Structures are given as C-alpha cells and as structure tokens.
Amino acid sequence: MMSHAAYVFTSYGIATLTVLGLIGWVVLDGRARRRELAELEASGIRRRSAEPASGETR
Amino acid sequence: MSENSLAIRKFSDLANPTRFLALADRLLPWLAGLTAVFFVVGLWLSFATEGDYQQGETVRIMYVHVPAAWLSMMCYSVMALAALGTLVWRHPLADVSSRAAAPIGACFTFLALVTGSLWGKPMWGTWWVWDARLTSVFVLFLMYLGLMALNRAIDDPARSSKVSAVLVLVGFVNIPIIKFSVEWWNTLHQPASVMRLDGPTIDPEFLWPLIVMAVAFTLLFFTLHIAAMRNEILRRRVTALRRLAARSAGRGARTK
Numbered sequence: 001m002m003s004h005a006a007y008v009f010t011s012y013g014i015a016t017l018t019v020l021g022l023i024g025w026v027v028l029d030g031r032a033r034r035r036e037l038a039e040l041e042a043s044g045i046r047r048r049s050a051e052p053a054s055g056e057t058r
Numbered sequence: 059m060s061e062n063s064l065a066i067r068k069f070s071d072l073a074n075p076t077r078f079l080a081l082a083d084r085l086l087p088w089l090a091g092l093t094a095v096f097f098v099v100g101l102w103l104s105f106a107t108e109g110d111y112q113q114g115e116t117v118r119i120m121y122v123h124v125p126a127a128w129l130s131m132m133c134y135s136v137m138a139l140a141a142l143g144t145l146v147w148r149h150p151l152a153d154v155s156s157r158a159a160a161p162i163g164a165c166f167t168f169l170a171l172v173t174g175s176l177w178g179k180p181m182w183g184t185w186w187v188w189d190a191r192l193t194s195v196f197v198l199f200l201m202y203l204g205l206m207a208l209n210r211a212i213d214d215p216a217r218s219s220k221v222s223a224v225l226v227l228v229g230f231v232n233i234p235i236i237k238f239s240v241e242w243w244n245t246l247h248q249p250a251s252v253m254r255l256d257g258p259t260i261d262p263e264f265l266w267p268l269i270v271m272a273v274a275f276t277l278l279f280f281t282l283h284i285a286a287m288r289n290e291i292l293r294r295r296v297t298a299l300r301r302l303a304a305r306s307a308g309r310g311a312r313t314k
Binding site for chain 2 (some may be wrong): 002028045
C-alpha cells in the first residue's frame, strides 16, 4: 500500500512525462518536416505558388 | 463592406494554408508563453492550497485529472466540428485540424484514465471498475486510437478525410454519454460538482487551482493543436512535392 503522497506524485509524474512527450513529438515532427522541405527546395523542387513569375494573380 | 462579410472573409482567408502557417508562426510563441505562465501559477496553487478533510493529499490529483478529462471531451468536440467542416463546407483545413487533434486527444484521455485510476485506488479501494463513466471514457480512448490508425492506414488525405469525418461524427454520440453517465446510471464515479446548472458545489479552496489548471490545459491544447496542424500542412506539402518530383523525373526519362 502506497502512501497518499505517493499516489499524488505518481499522478503528477505521469502527467508531466505525457505532456513533455507530446510537446517533444510536436516539436521534432515540425523540425523533421521543415528539413525535408528545405532538402526538396535545395534540389530545385518548388511549389508552383512559390515559383517566381508563375502567373498567379494575388 | 459590412462587418459580417468582413468576418466571413477573415474566416475564409484561414482556408489558405499559407496564411494559416503565417498566423500560426505569429501566434504560437504567445500561446506557449501564456500556457507556461498558467501552468506555473496552477501548479503552485495545486500544492499551496490545503488538502481535503476527508481525502487528504489525494485531492491534488483532481487538478490534473479533471482538466485532462474535460480536455479529452473538448478535443473530440473540436474534431466533430472539424468533421462537419470537412463534410458540409469542405474547408481545406478541417481535415488537417481533425487529424492533428487525434493524438493530442488520445494523450489527454490516457491521462484522465491513469490519474483517475491512481485516485481511485486510495479513495475507492480499487484501480478500476466497469461503471458507466469509466467505461465510456475508455471507449473514447479506443476511438482516438482507432481514428489515428485509420488516418495512418489511408495515405491519401483526399480519400481518408471523408471516411474519417463520418466516423468522428458517429463517435460523437459518446460525448453526451460520458457527460451524463454519472446521472443516468448508478456509478462509483461521483456526479459533476463544477459544471452544474445550480453552480459549483465544490469548496473555493479547490475551485481556484482547478480553474487555473483547466485554463492551462486548454491553452496547452490549442498551442499543441495549432503546432500539430502546421506540421500536418508541412507533411502534405512534402508529399505533394515528392509526387511532383517523381512525375517530372518520369517525364524527363521519357524525353531522353
């Protein structure tokens, strides 16, 4: 049988780990996608709307 | 131009992913900062306030458990709205929003279940019972996992968006079941003590940390959701560009 404080700290501990994990996943996912886009752009592949003089009227 | 049509134009401007990305980049630092401030104050209040005369220290679990449980339902409601956006208005960002929200909702539901279990053991004497509230929240958790699996199983968002949206809307029936389960059935879980028509029945000593933590969790949800939506837009761009590259490489090979 754990003490009451142990239940409280386990709860906050698991909550902290879950939230940090979620934040870490979102940040790393974003970085990886930006890197992929940069690599594609470096190899000369661009979105039509990002190309100069693509005739887009905006 | 009338104010109303201006508001509509602003909303439809958001349908342009490039504008959304610009807005997200501007908003995110502020949202993240505000979230951190609310968490610092909320956590301080959570441990600075007194324990309950019956529950002792374990009442502090409430400040994580209740906001996580609220957010697990709010996240699904956001997904249901997004599903309507996909099916009715065909808003281009609706599917992005729904898809980005699912893992976040799954995490909050997981937290609600685990902290509830850790609170149940010392207070009820059991980790888990299959009462209506606990079971319906467990079903919500499974639905989030199912939707994530479905979104991963169908690569092409153009094809998965409608199936996923219909499933989200069908699953929405579970949200009122969760909310009212404690009134409709005899559950071990207590009935609502904050969101009541006759006002909260909870002591102000516990209400304040709870409200601040609820705001902190809500801000955290929106921060993560906007960031995850941005990631999803970037992911789709990468896929589209790779397809474009493959097509032009194929064309190049033929002309040689």
